[in-house]
Amino acid sequence: MVEEIKQKCNGLELQNEDVYMATTFGDFIQMVVKKSRGEDEEELVIDYATLHVNNMTVKMPYQCFINGQFVDADNGKTYNTINPTDGSVISKVSYCSVADVDKAVAAAKDAFENGEWGKMNARDRGRILYRLADLMEEHQEELATIESLDSGAVYTLALKTHIGMSVQTFRYFAGWCDKIQGSTIPINQARPNRNLTFTKKEPLGVCAIVIPWNYPLMMLAWKSAACLAAGNTLVLKPAQVTPLSALKFAELAVKAGLPKGVINILPGSGGLVGQRLSEHPDIRKLGFTGSTPIGKQIMKSCAVSNLKKVSLELGGKSPLIIFNDCDLDKAVRMGMGAVYFNKGENCIAAGRLFVEESIHDEFLKRVVDEIKKMKIGDPLDRSTDHGPQNHKAHLDKLLEYCEIGVKEGATLVYGAKQVPRPGYFMEPTVFTDVEDHMYLAKEESFGPIMVISKFKDGEIDGVLQRANSTNMD
Ligand code: NAP
Numbered sequence: 001m002v003e004e005i006k007q008k009c010n011g012l013e014l015q016n017e018d019v020y021m022a023t024t025f026g027d028f029i030q031m032v033v034k035k036s037r038g039e040d041e042e043e044l045v046i047d048y049a050t051l052h053v054n055n056m057t058v059k060m061p062y063q064c065f066i067n068g069q070f071v072d073a074d075n076g077k078t079y080n081t082i083n084p085t086d087g088s089v090i091s092k093v094s095y096c097s098v099a100d101v102d103k104a105v106a107a108a109k110d111a112f113e114n115g116e117w118g119k120m121n122a123r124d125r126g127r128i129l130y131r132l133a134d135l136m137e138e139h140q141e142e143l144a145t146i147e148s149l150d151s152g153a154v155y156t157l158a159l160k161t162h163i164g165m166s167v168q169t170f171r172y173f174a175g176w177c178d179k180i181q182g183s184t185i186p187i188n189q190a191r192p193n194r195n196l197t198f199t200k201k202e203p204l205g206v207c208a209i210v211i212p213w214n215y216p217l218m219m220l221a222w223k224s225a226a227c228l229a230a231g232n233t234l235v236l237k238p239a240q241v242t243p244l245s246a247l248k249f250a251e252l253a254v255k256a257g258l259p260k261g262v263i264n265i266l267p268g269s270g271g272l273v274g275q276r277l278s279e280h281p282d283i284r285k286l287g288f289t290g291s292t293p294i295g296k297q298i299m300k301s302c303a304v305s306n307l308k309k310v311s312l313e314l315g316g317k318s319p320l321i322i323f324n325d326c327d328l329d330k331a332v333r334m335g336m337g338a339v340y341f342n343k344g345e346n347c348i349a350a351g352r353l354f355v356e357e358s359i360h361d362e363f364l365k366r367v368v369d370e371i372k373k374m375k376i377g378d379p380l381d382r383s384t385d386h387g388p389q390n391h392k393a394h395l396d397k398l399l400e401y402c403e404i405g406v407k408e409g410a411t412l413v414y415g416a417k418q419v420p421r422p423g424y425f426m427e428p429t430v431f432t433d434v435e436d437h438m439y440l441a442k443e444e445s446f447g448p449i450m451v452i453s454k455f456k457d458g459e460i461d462g463v464l465q466r467a468n469s470t471n472m473d
Contacts, residue, residue, distance in 0.1 A: 009036050044254050046070050049091035054145045054155065054380050062243075064094045064267065065250035067107035068260025073268070074099040081243060084152040084388040084424045085378055093243050096268035101235070101276040104264035108206040108233040109282050111261025117233060118203075126177030129229060132256035133170035139252060140167065143217060143245055148379045150244045151216055152388040152424070153342060155380050161342075162245075166221035173225035180230060203231035204284040204309070208277035210270065210298070212290045213239035213390050214345040214446070220246050223287045228262070235264045235283070237274050241391040243267035270294065278302050278310075285309040289347075315444050317351035319467035322363065324356040324457060332366045335450070340374075340428050344448035345390055351444050351470075352434070353452045354463050360454050364432060367450065368414050371428045376419055388424045389447060395424040398447035405431050405440045405451075415448075436466055 002019055006012055012035055022028035047070065048059040062078075063070040072078075077095040082088070112118050117125070136143065143166075144158040153162055182199035207227050211219035216238060227234050238246040243265075250265045266273050274294075278286055278301035285308055288298050295312040302310040320338055322331045338350035355363050379387035389395040395418065402416035415429030432452040434440045440451045455463040 005032060012036055044069070044251070046251060051090070051149070053149065054141075056141060056145065058142055058145050058149075060091055060146060060244050061247040061251050062091045062093045063247075064096050064100055064104075065247060065263070065265040066100065066104045067111075067264065068254060070247075070250075073097055074103070079240070081150060081241065082391065083149050084391055085149075085380075086422045087392075087424070090149050090244065093247075093267050096237075096266040096273050098272060098276045100266055100268070101273055101280065104235045104266055105206055105208075105277075105280050105282050107261040108235050108264055111259060112203070112205050112233040115233075115261055116259045117262045118231065122178040122180070122231070125229070125231065126174045128257050129170055129174035129177065129225070132253055132258065133167050133174060135252045135256050136163070136167045136170060136249070139248070140164070143248060145380070146244045146248055147217060148387075151213060151242045151390050152379055153215075154384050154387045156382055157342065158379075162215050162218050166217045169218070169221040170225045173229040176226070176229045177231075201230070205232060206283050207232045207234045208280070208283045208286040209234055209236040210274045210277060210286065210288045210290065211236070211238055213242040214342065214347065216242040217245040217249065219289050220249060223289065224263070227287065228258075232285075233262045235266060235277060237266050237268065237270070237277060240267065240269055274298070275301065278308075279305045281306045283308055285311075287311050289313040291315050313347070315446075316347060317442070317444050317470040318348065319352050319354060319470075320350035321354045321455075321463055321467060322356065322359070324359045326359070328359060328362065328366065332363060332370060335363075336367060336370055339450045340386065340448050343387055343389055343426075345394075345446055349446070351451065352441060352467075353450060354455050354467060355452055356457055357454050358457050360432070360452075364413060364430070364452070367430060371414060371430070374428060376425055376427070386425075386428060386448070389426050390424075392424050394447070395426055398426055398445060398449065401440070401443070401445050401447070401449065402429060402431075405434070405438070408438045408440070410434045410438055410440055410451075436469070442470065 002014055006014055022031045046061050049062050051058045061070050063072055073094040073096050075097050078092040079095045080089040081091055081093050083090050140163045143163045144155055147153050147158040147162045148155045180201050182201050184196055184198050186193050187197050188195040209223045246265050253263050278298045286302055292314040295314045299310050302308045335353055374385040375383055376386045377384045406412055410431045411433040413430040413432055415427035417427050419425035419427055429449045434451050434453045
């Protein structure tokens with residue numbers, strides 16, 4: 001009958017989900033009539049901030065995204081998001097309030113309990129997520145440009161890593177939608193064993209996601225894709241300083257066919273929006289990536305409010321140990337990549353390098369030679385190696401980190417200064433002679449600062465113990 005209707009209605013496009021979602025004949029007829037009138041899709045109205053940059057026109061939604069619509073914040077407040085390359089304003093952005101959180105959670109709850117998302121066949125859900133990944137790929141240049149403007153990521157890296165890995169993440173999890181299975185478990189050890197129990201995995205409901213600013217879209221992808229694939233709905237707060245790629249993502253999600261209310265994006269402050277999310281009684285789980293102190297606070301609020309589930313990906317201080325029998329060119333290349341990748345704003349950065357004494361001086365010399373070759377500049381320029389730090393407060397924190405290093409007696413070999421040009425650029429920096437008790441040895445910088453400690457030739461046990469003795473509390 002479906003094929004007959006398609007033929008009689010002049011090639012009217014009907015999808016499997018249109019048929020499955022119309023569970024009675026009356027619903028089906030209504031849907032066919034609406035589709036043939038072109039009334040089936042609600043029009044999405046977007047007030048863009050538009051820029052002509054990087055040889056393209058970039059169109060950026062800047063309002064909160066609640067229940068499938070871009071709307072002003074409840075109290076009408078906005079703030080400016082800043083381009084770290086020159087300190088200019090990219091766009092105003094809605095500054096969400098607690099009332100916006102409550103609206104977004106109500107929309108996500110309704111979408112979960114009464115909307116299409118919850119009823120949809122898992123394979124159809126997967127198809128929508130594949131479509132979303134395809135749309136992100138189609139818009140990858142625009143997304144990478146937004147990421148460069150808003151976070152200072154070097155464009156070539158943004159294209160491959162920030163956006164490329166986000167696309168791949170959605171594609172990967174789209175494939176999971178119809179493969180989320182439980183187990184069949186024997187419950188009796190006696191023979192013959194004919195007693196079985198089974199588990200069936202169900203989505204939790206409304207999930208909250210709070211993310212940092214270093215890889216804005218990738219952090220969104222890592223947390224949201226699995227959450228959506230499992231059939232949950234979500235309310236996401238991007239970092240206040242990098243909201244634009246998340247809002248563009250919301251636009252693409254509508255185009256991909258995600259039903260209204262399934263994704264809600266709330267730009268605003270952690271203390272207000274993030275805190276309300278961790279306390280909200282209708283949220284069943286919160287996923288957070290960010291600093292250890294805020295992670296602790298969130299875990300506490302999640303417990304005290306409604307014992308919601310919580311997952312935390314927090315700070316780190318990973319060691320990299322370089323022994324004297326290494327290929328030194330390779331060690332220099334890898335050491336520099338581990339510290340300076342994405343201007344050091346990298347949660348898997350090498351927070352501390354241990355270098356065996358007999359190669360220490362040569363290693364240091366080669367690192368400094370390589371730093372001098374790095375091109376610092378506009379992240380949209382394809383030959384740039386090192387862009388600006390993400391925002392001013394972060395640059396200030398990094399300069400202060402270096403001052404503490406100098407005061408405590410570490411040897412400053414290179415950098416530790418702001419680059420004399422507009423924007424928030426910092427010279428790639430190297431410290432050595434860092435002793436275990438020093439601030440630099442214990443605290444994560446989250447910036448382009450190489451922290452080197454020597455170890456005596458052959459002292460393998462000693463260096464392993466030192467490398468493992470960080471306590472991120
Ligand atoms: P942060 O200050 O903890 O902020 C992270 C997010 O939490 C932001 O969206 C922030 O909002 C929000 N927030 C702040 N206070 C909150 C509260 N009371 N309740 C709920 N949310 C709140 O961290 P950051 O400075 O953005 O990021 C740097 C840290 O993240 C580093 O320690 C780094 O290691 C870690 N990180 C870890 C990973 C990982 O995978 N393990 C990845 C990336 C980063 P605002 O935007 O208003 O500040």
